[in-house]
Amino acid sequence: MKHITDFTIVRREQLGQHYFALTLRHPGTLPSIAAGQFVEVEVMGTREVMLRRPISIHDVNPAENTLTLLIQVVGKGTRQLATLQEGDTLNLIYPLGHGFSVEGRNPLLVGGGAGIAPLLYLAKCYKAKGVETTILLGGRTKELIPVREAFEPYGKLLISTEDGSLGEKGMVTQHSLFSAAYDHICTCGPTPMMKAVGRYAVEKGVDCEVSLENMMACGIGACLCCVTDTDEGHKCVCKEGPVFDALKLKKWMGIE
Template identity: 35%
Template sequence: MKQKQTATVRSQRQLAAQIFDMWIETELAGEAAPGQFICLYPKDKSTLLPRPISICEINEERTALRIVYRITGKGTTEFSVYKQGDTVSVLGNLGNGFPVAKGKEKRVFLIGGGIGIPPMLQLAKELQAQKQIVLGYRSNELFLHNDLERYGQVYVATEDGSAGTKGNVMDAIRENGLDADVIFACGPMPMLRAIKRYAEEKKIPAYISLEEHMACGVGACLGCVVKTKEVDHHSNVHNARICTDGPVFEAGEVEI
């Protein structure tokens, strides 16, 4: 069940330029699943809307959630200065996560680009499969690659070539001669479009996590829609709600 609650900050640290890593203690951890997201509410009243942030990791005891996020404005700047013991309002758990069962015992790609990398961590923890984890960064300011190495082989691509393959995640897949039966991915739209094309060529399923500006986070406002191939069951038009029907879609279902 979705709830809005007060969570307590357990820890916070900076991982890279503009990238922060925060653990919050919340009952929402009990039922959280990889690929779901939560909304955090800034305390500054001039910032009205909640900030949707993907769940990066759930602790073993299922009492805390880890989020890794990028500072993009006033709200995330406020979050980045929270210290242990501070409180924050959280709405969760939102959206449908990755369909973990679809990857079971298969050769899978877990592809994360930039701030799309965090949800790959909990997915990698829960997925029982032959995991090839492909991560794209702008530069050699890497983050979460060490955490992910515990769960599979990690391949890195950087735009400036300062670490791993020079180029993007698709370049890293080609350079390393990788192959998979199923793809799970989260990242910027150009990356997701390339993955959609790649999956169509290879005739394999790709489960991609989308983002869009949101207001409510619960499917009421129709702010965060994505065009769909077929008429959507809820909207009765070619639009699905990323917050509730997604954020994870099979790439063939959506027009991106």
């Protein structure tokens, strides 16, 4: 069941220059949310933005009836959202899309840039099932990996940066512990990164789920704008994704 609700911003946290996190409280009881699902946020106060913005759910706290959004400032919509303050109201359509399966006994979660957002709640969901995860976060520089410590209670944290400013130097797929030793890989981040991780997993025969971030209008499967090319034709990322089995994206990943 999808909902449309006014949430109250109870916490706003600036995470370096490019990111901020908003913790939003539901006025009643927060419905159950799967890791990897997203919200469509209404952007008020600017004539330049009409459409909602799809944002991953970064964290969920059922006891507090709150959810947290980790937002990277990339354009007009997110720039406007960055001006929101604690106490402000934010209208959400949620929870949207299909999340991660939370399968596997030894999973690897690979995130890059803003794509690390859904992995925190995912790591929590694995932990709740008694499964420790390995979390590999990547970015061009350490400033572009806005959340690190929050992951530590949920598994082993690995970092890659292209400039070597934190963790191992290089791409996530070049990390010394990026291997086929895991039984399940979940990835979200820049398209080239997800394609590289997905291709690797498919070639090595490791189960892999990829969370896509296509531009969207409606978020509920009505407008058909956000489609991705899958091996079964065009599919709406908002409705049939955002999480897809990598085996369905072979064409998208460039595997013949």
